Amino acid sequence: MMACVKDNSEDGKVWRSQDGWHVDVRGLQPPNPMVAILRLLEMPDIGQRLVVHHDREPFFLYPELAERGWRWRLVPAEPGEVRLELWLGDASANQE
Amino acid sequence: MMIVDPSQNAKGRLLPPDIPFRFFATALFFHILAWVVLFLQSKDAGGLSWPMLSALHLITLGVLAMTAAGASFQLLPVATKRGVRAEGLCRLVYWLLVAGVALFTGSLVHELPGLAALGGGLAALALFGMAILLIDNLMGVEDMPVATGHAWAAALSLLTVEVMGGILALNLAFGFLENRGNLVLAHGILALFGFMGMLAQGFSTILLPMFALAPAPSEKLARIALFCNALGLLCAVVGALLEVRPLLVAGGLLGILGMAVLGWSLLAVYKKRLRKRTGFFFLPIWTGLAMGPLAILCGLAALFDLFANAGVLFLWVSVAGWLLTFLMGVLQRIMPFLASMHSVTAMGRTPLLSQLMAEGWAKAHFALHLTAVISVGAGLVVESPLAVRLGAAAGLLGALAMSAYGLELFKRVRRFKRDGI
Numbered sequence: 081m082m083a084c085v086k087d088n089s090e091d092g093k094v095w096r097s098q099d100g101w102h103v104d105v106r107g108l109q110p111p112n113p114m115v116a117i118l119r120l121l122e123m124p125d126i127g128q129r130l131v132v133h134h135d136r137e138p139f140f141l142y143p144e145l146a147e148r149g150w151r152w153r154l155v156p157a158e159p160g161e162v163r164l165e166l167w168l169g170d171a172s173a174n175q176e
Numbered sequence: 177m178m179i180v181d182p183s184q185n186a187k188g189r190l191l192p193p194d195i196p197f198r199f200f201a202t203a204l205f206f207h208i209l210a211w212v213v214l215f216l217q218s219k220d221a222g223g224l225s226w227p228m229l230s231a232l233h234l235i236t237l238g239v240l241a242m243t244a245a246g247a248s249f250q251l252l253p254v255a256t257k258r259g260v261r262a263e264g265l266c267r268l269v270y271w272l273l274v275a276g277v278a279l280f281t282g283s284l285v286h287e288l289p290g291l292a293a294l295g296g297g298l299a300a301l302a303l304f305g306m307a308i309l310l311i312d313n314l315m316g317v318e319d320m321p322v323a324t325g326h327a328w329a330a331a332l333s334l335l336t337v338e339v340m341g342g343i344l345a346l347n348l349a350f351g352f353l354e355n356r357g358n359l360v361l362a363h364g365i366l367a368l369f370g371f372m373g374m375l376a377q378g379f380s381t382i383l384l385p386m387f388a389l390a391p392a393p394s395e396k397l398a399r400i401a402l403f404c405n406a407l408g409l410l411c412a413v414v415g416a417l418l419e420v421r422p423l424l425v426a427g428g429l430l431g432i433l434g435m436a437v438l439g440w441s442l443l444a445v446y447k448k449r450l451r452k453r454t455g456f457f458f459l460p461i462w463t464g465l466a467m468g469p470l471a472i473l474c475g476l477a478a479l480f481d482l483f484a485n486a487g488v489l490f491l492w493v494s495v496a497g498w499l500l501t502f503l504m505g506v507l508q509r510i511m512p513f514l515a516s517m518h519s520v521t522a523m524g525r526t527p528l529l530s531q532l533m534a535e536g537w538a539k540a541h542f543a544l545h546l547t548a549v550i551s552v553g554a555g556l557v558v559e560s561p562l563a564v565r566l567g568a569a570a571g572l573l574g575a576l577a578m579s580a581y582g583l584e585l586f587k588r589v590r591r592f593k594r595d596g597i
Binding site for chain 1: 190254255257319320323382385386389390391392395450512513516517520525526527528529530
């Protein structure tokens, strides 16, 4: 099952598949990818996991994710794509 | 086919942290030194005396160019997805720039033209290396037309500034120019509004929305701003070289228009920001941006002799009011970002931005810096060495506060790495 929720030049393409929510921010002008991802993380029904399809490693996103208690890791992707898996970690993990 | 090792796709990796941070730390040192020179030499601060030139170049080359080099080496590859191909050249640029700035500004204080020419030459070589790295990174980048357009204008301005600066440095030693005034003015306009100004405005289209978590500014407005700024720059430089006042006026008006359009587009996206509480850190950035048009107005006042010493005020507001205020504001935000990114542990933990930023030192710096800009500016206009000295003292305390901000950041990162807090 795959349902596209949003597809525009500011927020990218957002859809939900069997493994959870995905956002494709490839081709967006910086810093729109970062804003789109963080905006999505603020949505109440996004759950605890999000897969990001990016065209570059979003270094500046990481401190913002940490600030919100989210963790990330790079996962295998097609050539030319940087794919990240984000999950809501224990917010206190950063303060341990 | 899926790439099994995900890092193979993550192009545009970060440089080793010692590269950007060595530029930033040295910029903070030259920042202190600039105010010390101005404080000690304030009796000679009227007009473009050699000590005044030394203080100005400590800011322009020692602080602005040094910070711009560190920031662009690190940020441009992240934005363009093209890694820096010659890390060694980054380090060479650093050492040449440090040696060049130290020799050039020290020789100016002691009025040693031969050594000043040598120092200027070393600094020129460093900036040439920087221009090569910038151009190499920008070649073939097709997305991000606004930011890269500004960066191209900055890189081409830098190459031209190189030639002009080299001639002026040689003229210090050999005195072959009959009228160096035109070249000094063109060099100043191109260095401040071409090289530094374009870089600052280009980066601001990405960094400001990023700090506020706002969308990118309107590409149409940003293109209009770039066009106005570039055309204005061309008019002003040609007008300065050929002594054509209408061209200089047209350049100034186009520059004001370009800055106003860019400022408007940034303000528009700032209102749509995701981060509702931006805290103190935007105040220096907005203040710096607002002083850009003010600096040009001072320049126009100088063209029409509206008040005494308007030309020196133009230079001061451009360097200390506009660029230095803006850049220090950006540095206060960008240093914690980079420190956080470079401190990710094997367990995927990173220090929080909010824990790295020592806001008290940043506030102290801004209050003292603003006092210094106003007091020195007033002192230059009314030719009061006391006002310049008092302003320089405030600036020196502000620079020390800024260094304390950087030092506190370093201590907090080290504590995180050691204790995990």
